[in-house]
Amino acid sequence: MTTAGIPATAAQVVVPGITMNQLFVAIIRILSLGALAAVVAGLVAVLYRWYTREGVPDGVAILIGIGAVALVLNTEETLASTTAVDTAAAATTISSIVAAGIGADLGRRGGDTFAANAFAVTGTAKLDREVSQLVRAVGRAVTVTLPEEVDDIDGYDPVDPETKEALAETTFVFPRRITVVELRDRVVARLKDDYGVGHVDLDIAEDGTVSYLAVGSRAAGIGPTLAPGTVAIAITADPAHAASPGDVVQVWERTEDGLQRRATGELRATSGDVVTLAVDETDAESLSDTTEYRLVTLPAEPSADREFASLLRVADETMGAVAIDEGSALAGLTVGALDVTVAAVRAPDGAVTATPARHTELPAGTTVYVIARPDALRTFEAAATAAAEEPAAEAQAETLS
Structure with missing residues (x-):
């Protein structure tokens, strides 16, 4: 059989304008580009699995695989710098893109399966250290269930039983890819915002399991900031316009014999002509709620102890005195x-050192006055009283050092 006088050969085309040799080369090229996309997508899947311990999203791997093939095709077209429209070349390009998409999906599946199996069998210490700070959970979200028993925090006013009963076995749901510290902060924020809890002592594991929960209410009012031997009292008075809470004032009463000083106290609050003062218990007995007094502001600064008490009252931290036992870790x-923040230490001989230097040693028998969150204070107390040979004490000492 001949065509236009030219004898037919094995290289004759099945498609007009394309010989068998050209078709064979195009198929090899398409398969090669598909294999390139599969390799690139497989590497992406392995790296993604290694870094996140999750499977790479389908679209991301396929897009990167096709992008690699498109880069090769674009580079070749640029080097050829031809302006003629070649039907065969266009068909080859389209087929290559399709093959790249298929190959990228296959490479993604294979790479992800390989990485999942390899990391599950071998594992790496570095990877474990990197993901140890992330909450280990299965599914699209982290579920945190509070324990059935909710304790009270020592040193804080207890939360009412109804609130603790509502907290028991409550479940919170948070998004994945969250660190243990972030998860703890979110749980604490939910407890404070949704249940009106003032302080939270929480132990949460890497898988989101809550092993310990204690709550306390935030002290309100003036009472918690009053020094021993002092009381708060409301009187009718005319304070100076520049007087502000914390100022030291004298209380004067106008009598037939002239002005008489009745007490000296600290201004806590004003509302019109009603003034709340913190005064000594003995001075409070000489003040009457039916007498109008006059206040004189003294040029004195508020005491440091009361400033500290007011700041500590609104902070998340609390203060505690912990004695270091003999044989403690x-x-x-x-x-x-x-x-923990050390405010002062009392040595075994009774000497007290305020804000001690970092190199100050803490022998057995020392009492340490620390400022810390309730959970950190609880851990510190456990380490101070446990025996050094117990594994728990050693682990707590390592976390503190």
Whole structure:
């Protein structure tokens, strides 16, 4: 059989304008580009699985695989720099893109399966360290269920039983890819915002399991900031216009014999002509709620102890005194080795050092006055009283140092 006088050969085309040799080369090219897309997508799947411990999204892997093929095709077209429209080349390009998409999906599946199996069998210490700070959970969200028993925090006013009953076995749902610290902060924020809890002591594991929960109410009013031996009293008075809470004032009463000083106290609040003062218990007995007094502001600064009490009252931290027992894991450590704020230390001989230096040693028998969150204070107390040979005490000491 001949065509236009030219004898037919094995290289004759099945499609007009394309010979068998050209078709064979095009198929090899398409398969090669598809294999390139599969390799690229497979590498992306492996790296994504290694970094996140999750499967790479389908669209991302396929897009990157096709992008690699498109880059090769664009580079070749640029080097050829031809302006003629070649039907065969266009068909090859389209087929290559389709093959790249298929190959990228296959590569993604294979790479993800390989990475999942490899990391599950071998694992790496570095990877474990990197993901140890992330909450280990299964599913699209992290579910946190509070324990059935909710304790009270020592040193804080207890939360009413109804609130603790509502908290028991409550479940919160949070998004994945969250660290343990972030998860703890979110749980604490939910408890404070939704249930009106003032302070939270919470132990939460890497998988979101809550092993310990204690709550306390935030102290309200003036009472918690009053020094021993003082009381708060409301009187009718005419304070100076520049007087403000914290100022030291004298209370004067106009009598037939002239002005008489009745007491000296600290201004706490004003509302019109009603003034709340913090005064000594003995001075409070000489003040009457039917007498109008006059206040004189003294040029004195508020005492540091009361300023500290007012700041500590609204903070999340609390203050505690912890004695270091003989044989404790903390005995012999220095102040700088602790992860709590040390306000003062009382040595075994009774000497008190305020804001001690970081190199100050803490022998057995020392009392440490620390400022920390309730959970950190509880851990510190456990380490100070446990025996050094117990594994729990050693683990707590490591977390503190």
